[in-house]
Structures are given as structure tokens and as C-alpha cells.
Amino acid sequence: MLFNPKPLKxxxxxxxxxxxxxxxxxxSWPLKRKMSNALEKYFSFLYSTWAWYVVAMVGITIGFQSAFLVTTFGNITVTTENGCTTFMGVLNFVRLLHLRLRQKEFHQLIAQFVQHIWITKSSQVSIERGCARNMRVYQVISVLQSCLITMYCVMPLVELYMLTVNHPHDLDSVAKPFPYKMLFPYDANHGWRYALTYLFTAWAGVCVVTTLFAEDSLFGFFVTYTCGQFRILHNRIDNIIPDSYAAVQAGRGGTVDDYQRECVRRLDRIAAKHSILFDFVNLLEEFFSPILLVNFLISSLLICMVGFQLVTMKNMFIGDYIKFLVYIFSSLSQLFVLCWNGDKIIQNSLEMANHLYSCNWERDIIFTDTRVGNNVGNNPQSLKSLPTVYYSTDSIFRRKLQFMILRSQRQTCITAMKFSTLSLNSFSGLMSSSMSYFALLQSFYENEEN
Structure with missing residues (x-):
């Protein structure tokens, strides 16, 4: 019932x-377009209901955090500490809402990837292994972020246990810990209300963090195999001349016209695949660009706030210190990997022009091929080198090559709603913005201390 397409190969x-x-x-995952029976339709209804419940759950938890943020806005240290989790929640609330509202586009993106972008192990062993190896980075980031949300959910329970040990009789009068700083419109510190509120907000945090690394992993999956397809095209372009000659020699033909037609045919197939890659990157940008824009706007604030907590907090509990270290490292890693993937798309698309120009279209290529002469038997000394000549490409091939080079010189990139390009330059710009915000916060903090 969930949409899980399989490639033909x-x-x-x-x-x-x-x-x-x-x-x-x-x-958040899209369902199949056509439901074959009443059971699948019923499952679709339940699945959609659960999806909107998760969105509402995260939104309500962000409301509790925002209420606390507003009431403590004057205190810089408390505001920045609570701002970390609040802004992270807002970022992933937007992600959940975006995935829910754009199910049709999500379905189309997955279908296009499976049909045109996936690389099989049997066809391109080295490139497929490289793509699988690149995906390990996302596994590491996912582990880091899983550790982060685990610490947020478990550490308050450790604190609660310490309260029961140190204040067994006054436990009802003490404010109990929650995964994040929140303000509730009801009494959430006693009995079943505390347990239910704790589970509700903790699960909301789990949904927030898992959506973050799951969607980023899927985005990296799409980008990694798209870059692999670009590398396949690079190899095909580099070998277009010898492969065309070998194909003609292996067939019944072998004339100059046969060779010219084979070169043009192979170039047309490369151009068609090139166009498919451009279209898929455009689909990626159209679907992910709103999320990337929100990510860029919030990430610099998040990194600034977490760094501020690490630098300015005094007498911090070791668990909180580790939590903030994991937080800032996972945030930096997540942002860097996104920008790094965007930069790989740009570089692989621009390299097409270099490979097209260097495919030996401009001259005859002569090399020697070792073959056995007609008048010799089993004598090894009878081997001799015969020249094999590649004919020059004709005007049709060169004209098409010119158009492909012109198109390849315009970079293919993924943007954040056209405000910023996903690249390593964007990452350095975000780090610069974070440092500026950090310096501003530190000056306010010093003035407050004085």
C-alpha cells in the first residue's frame, strides 16, 4: 500500500x-496512487490520519516551547538554550508539513529516480560501489542525531530519579523535568498528566529528529546516484570514438558513413540521458528548495545558539555539555553534507563540457593493434602490428557536440528557492553569518553581566 517501486533491472x-x-x-511516505480494494483504502485513511496526528503533535509541542521562550525572553542564556530545541522543532515541523502537502510531487520524484537514476551493481560496479560508500556519511550523521534525541529523552528521567532519591517526600512540590523547556496551559507536574505529557513531547522530539536525518538521507541518496549517472556519461563520452569504431567493425558494415552514423547515434543517446538528468535535478530543486530555504535560515541561528551555550555556560552538567557538543557537531555535519552534495551536482554537470570537448572529435586517431598475420601459424614471432584508423567526425556530429557543450557550460544546481545555491560557498557564508550572530549575542551577554 505504501509506494515502493522497483526498477526493471x-x-x-x-x-x-x-x-x-x-x-x-x-x-510522510507517499501511498500508491490506485487502491485495489476496500482494505487498502481503509489503510490509506488510517495512514493519513496518523500523519496529520504527527504533524499536530509536533506543532503542539512547539507551541509549549514557544510559550516558555516568550516568558523568558529577557534572559539571554535561557533564551538561547530553549531556542535551540524550538527552532529545530520549527524546522522539522515545516518539513513534516511540506512532505504531507506535497505527496503527489514526492511520488513523482521517487518514480523518476527508480526509473532513470538508479545504478545497478551489474552494470556499473565501481560507480555503484562509490555511491554506496558515499551514503555511509549519512549513516554516521543519523547515528549522531539519534544519540542526540536519546539524550534529550533519557537525561530528564535520570534527573527525575535523582529527585526521587534526594527529595522523596517533597517530590510533588518540585517542578519535574521534561525533555525540553516548556510552559503548559495545565498542571503537567503530577500523576498521569506528567507521564502522558512526557511521552507526548518525547515522541514529538523523536519524530522531529528522525524526519531530519531520514529526509536528508533520501536527498543525499538521490544526489549521490545522480552524480553517479553523470560519471557514467563522462565515461561514455570519453569512449564514444573508439566504441563507435568497434561497433562498426563488429557489424557487417565498416564504411565511413556507417561510422559517422554510429557516432551520431551514440551522441544522441548521451544527449537524451543528459536531458533526463537535467530534468531530475529540476525535480529535486522544485521539491526540496522550500525545505532548503528554511534550513538555511534557521541553521545559522541554531549553530550560533549552541556555540553560545558551550562558550558561556558555567558549571554545566557534564551530560548537558556532551549533549551540546553532539548537537553542534551533528548540525554542522548535516549542513555541510547538504552543501557538499549540491556542490557535487554543480561540478559533475560542468565537467560534461570538458569531456565533450576532449572526446577527440577534431582529428583522425591512429593507434596500433596487435594481430596475427594471415600467412602465419602458431609461431609467436609471426605477430605483427597493423594500423587501425578512426575517421574524422562529420559536421552533423560536431554541430550537435557544440550545442551540448554550450548547454553543459551552464551549471546545473539546486537552490533554496533561488535565494541561495546549495554549494560549499553557501556553507562558508552560513558559517560567517553564524559567527556574526555569535559575536552579537556575546556582546549582549557581556553587557548583561556588567
Whole structure:
């Protein structure tokens, strides 16, 4: 009932990143377009209901955090500490809402990837291994962020246990800890209300963090294999002349006209695949650009606030210190990997022009091929080198090549709603903004201390 397409070639080995299971668990994964029976329709209704419940749950938890943020706005240290979790929640609330409202586009993106972008192990062993190796980075980031949300959910329970040990008789009068700083419109510190509120807000945090690394892993999955397809095209362009000659020699033909037609035919196939890659990158940008814009706007604030906590907090509990260290490292890693993937798309698309120009279209190529002469038997000394000549490409091939080079000189990139390009330059710009915000916060903090 969930949309899980399989490629026509090697469907057994195809699978999405393991992190995507969280998108399925929180209701963000698209369903099949056509439901065959009443049971599937009923499941679709329940799945959509659960998805909107998760969105509402995260939104309510952000409301509790925002209420606390407003009431403590004058205190810089408390505001920045609470701002970390609040802004992280806002970022992923937007992600959940975006995934829920754009199910049709999400469905189309997955279908296009499976049909045109996936690289099988049997066809391109080295490139497929490289793509799988690059995905390990997302596994590491997912582990870091999983550790982060685990610390947020477990550490208050440790604190609660210490309260029961130190204040066994006054426990009802003491404010009990929650995963994040929140202000409730009801008494949430006693009995079943505390347990229910704790579970509710903790699960909201789990949905927030798992959506973050699951969607980023899926985005990296799409980008990594798209870059792999670009590398396949680079190899095909580099070998277009010898492959065309070998194909003509292996067939019944072998004339100059046969060779010219084979070169043009192979170039047309490369151009068609090139166009498919451009279209897929455009789909990626159209779907992910709103999320990237919100990510860029919030990430610099998040990094600034976490860094401020690490630098200015005194007598910090060791668990909180580790929590903030994991927080800032995972945030920096997540942002860097996104920008790094965007930069890889740009570089691979621009390299097309260099490979097209260097495919030896401009001259005859002569090399020697060792073959056995006609008048010799089993004598090894009878081997001799015969020249094999590649003919020059004709005007049709060169004209098409010119158009492809012109198109390849215009970079293919993913943007954040056209405000910023996803690249390493954007990452350095975000780090510069974070340092500026940090310096501003530190000056306010010093004035407050004085």
C-alpha cells in the first residue's frame, strides 16, 4: 500500500536508505496512487490520519516551547538554550508539513529516480560501489542525531530519579523535568498528566529528529546516484570514438558513413540521458528548495545558539555539555553534507563540457593493434602490428557536440528557492553569518553581566 517501486533491472538489490523507514513510520511516505480494494483504502485513511496526528503533535509541542521562550525572553542564556530545541522543532515541523502537502510531487520524484537514476551493481560496479560508500556519511550523521534525541529523552528521567532519591517526600512540590523547556496551559507536574505529557513531547522530539536525518538521507541518496549517472556519461563520452569504431567493425558494415552514423547515434543517446538528468535535478530543486530555504535560515541561528551555550555556560552538567557538543557537531555535519552534495551536482554537470570537448572529435586517431598475420601459424614471432584508423567526425556530429557543450557550460544546481545555491560557498557564508550572530549575542551577554 505504501509506494515502493522497483526498477526493471536488478530489482532484488534495490532498496532505499534504511533511515527512510522513519518517513514511513511518521506518515510522510507517499501511498500508491490506485487502491485495489476496500482494505487498502481503509489503510490509506488510517495512514493519513496518523500523519496529520504527527504533524499536530509536533506543532503542539512547539507551541509549549514557544510559550516558555516568550516568558523568558529577557534572559539571554535561557533564551538561547530553549531556542535551540524550538527552532529545530520549527524546522522539522515545516518539513513534516511540506512532505504531507506535497505527496503527489514526492511520488513523482521517487518514480523518476527508480526509473532513470538508479545504478545497478551489474552494470556499473565501481560507480555503484562509490555511491554506496558515499551514503555511509549519512549513516554516521543519523547515528549522531539519534544519540542526540536519546539524550534529550533519557537525561530528564535520570534527573527525575535523582529527585526521587534526594527529595522523596517533597517530590510533588518540585517542578519535574521534561525533555525540553516548556510552559503548559495545565498542571503537567503530577500523576498521569506528567507521564502522558512526557511521552507526548518525547515522541514529538523523536519524530522531529528522525524526519531530519531520514529526509536528508533520501536527498543525499538521490544526489549521490545522480552524480553517479553523470560519471557514467563522462565515461561514455570519453569512449564514444573508439566504441563507435568497434561497433562498426563488429557489424557487417565498416564504411565511413556507417561510422559517422554510429557516432551520431551514440551522441544522441548521451544527449537524451543528459536531458533526463537535467530534468531530475529540476525535480529535486522544485521539491526540496522550500525545505532548503528554511534550513538555511534557521541553521545559522541554531549553530550560533549552541556555540553560545558551550562558550558561556558555567558549571554545566557534564551530560548537558556532551549533549551540546553532539548537537553542534551533528548540525554542522548535516549542513555541510547538504552543501557538499549540491556542490557535487554543480561540478559533475560542468565537467560534461570538458569531456565533450576532449572526446577527440577534431582529428583522425591512429593507434596500433596487435594481430596475427594471415600467412602465419602458431609461431609467436609471426605477430605483427597493423594500423587501425578512426575517421574524422562529420559536421552533423560536431554541430550537435557544440550545442551540448554550450548547454553543459551552464551549471546545473539546486537552490533554496533561488535565494541561495546549495554549494560549499553557501556553507562558508552560513558559517560567517553564524559567527556574526555569535559575536552579537556575546556582546549582549557581556553587557548583561556588567
Amino acid at each position: 536488478d530489482p532484488v538489490h534495490f532498496k532505499f536508505p534504511l533511515q527512510c523507514i522513519w518517513l514511513k513510520l511518521n506518515g
